[in-house]
Amino acid sequence: MKASINAREVTYQIEGESGQAEDKVLLADSIDLTRGNSWSGAGYMVVEFLPAPEQQQLQAGLEALVREALAAVGLPVAADFPVADYHKLIGDDQQRHLAVVNLTKEYTMERLPVPAALLEARVSELCGHRVQAYNPWDQMRLFHLRLVRPGRSDNNPLHRDVWLPDYDDCLNIYMPVTGSTADSSLSLVPGSHWWPENRVERTQNGAVYNGVTYTVPAVKHTVEPLQLIRPNPGPSEVLLFSPYLLHGGAVNLNADATRLSLEMRFWSV
Ligand SMILES: O=C(O)CCC(=O)C(=O)O
Numbered sequence: 001m002k003a004s005i006n007a008r009e010v011t012y013q014i015e016g017e018s019g020q021a022e023d024k025v026l027l028a029d030s031i032d033l034t035r036g037n038s039w040s041g042a043g044y045m046v047v048e049f050l051p052a053p054e055q056q057q058l059q060a061g062l063e064a065l066v067r068e069a070l071a072a073v074g075l076p077v078a079a080d081f082p083v084a085d086y087h088k089l090i091g092d093d094q095q096r097h098l099a100v101v102n103l104t105k106e107y108t109m110e111r112l113p114v115p116a117a118l119l120e121a122r123v124s125e126l127c128g129h130r131v132q133a134y135n136p137w138d139q140m141r142l143f144h145l146r147l148v149r150p151g152r153s154d155n156n157p158l159h160r161d162v163w164l165p166d167y168d169d170c171l172n173i174y175m176p177v178t179g180s181t182a183d184s185s186l187s188l189v190p191g192s193h194w195w196p197e198n199r200v201e202r203t204q205n206g207a208v209y210n211g212v213t214y215t216v217p218a219v220k221h222t223v224e225p226l227q228l229i230r231p232n233p234g235p236s237e238v239l240l241f242s243p244y245l246l247h248g249g250a251v252n253l254n255a256d257a258t259r260l261s262l263e264m265r266f267w268s269v
């Protein structure tokens with residue numbers, strides 16, 4: 001499948017059986033936490049996030065979690081090892097990379113380096129609805145790290161989060177930690193949170209993307225041309241986005257830096 005990111009052509013190889021799609025907009029029957037905002041039609045916005053000391057504490061603490069995971073898979077590193085160099089350490093050892101991903105994909109909230117209440121208050125202010133990082137569907141309070149090496153297929157395929165169970169009605173954040181640039185940060189299709197399902201052909205259950213297996217179903221084809229953009233939040237910023245948007249497929253085109261980012265979801269209180 002062909003798409004473009006910031007007008008540059010990319011190709012995604014997606015395997016998995018297609019399902020039937022209805023003429024239905026998933027967001028129409030759901031809570032839209034972007035509603036009432038100027039960016040509701042686009043489905044995302046980039047904005048200053050936490051006060052500088054807290055944002056820096058959060059980013060430094062998340063880098064430290066990756067170092068901890070590296071030590072746990074048998075690759076101890078110095079306390080100042082830059083996580084942007086992760087790919088130099090792991091190289092093409094896919095098994096070791098997947099072991100690190102396994103340790104960094106689901107953290108319980110007490111591991112967050114700053115109080116979750118800080119992020120909850122700021123996200124509530126930004127979207128104009130009182131939200132908390134508590135998933136009412138599975139009763140979990142989690143955050144996730146994403147490590148995407150340059151030149152590998154570590155990024156997940158293009159998807160809506162709500163194709164998986166337990167992600168309805170929330171709002172997502174993407175916060176850059178290291179190596180997040182105009183060539184590596186999360187990509188999305190503006191406005192696609194309102195596309196009917198029958199405009200998007202997707203796999204039924206999970207997908208194999210460039211040979212890597214993902215649990216999330218993936219886009220195989222769309223009626224509208226797939227023009228992704230990278231909003232690319234800077235170090236002091238955050239990308240707030242609807243999980244109903246088509247997003248992902250965020251290949252890391254950096255020459256030499258691994259992307260580390262924070263991913264966290266918020267639901268109405
Ligand atoms: O960071 C990425 O490349 C993907 C993130 C994602 O799919 C999400 O936050 O739901």
Ligand SMILES: [Fe+2]
Nearest residue numbers: 160161247248
């Ligand atoms: Fe996602």
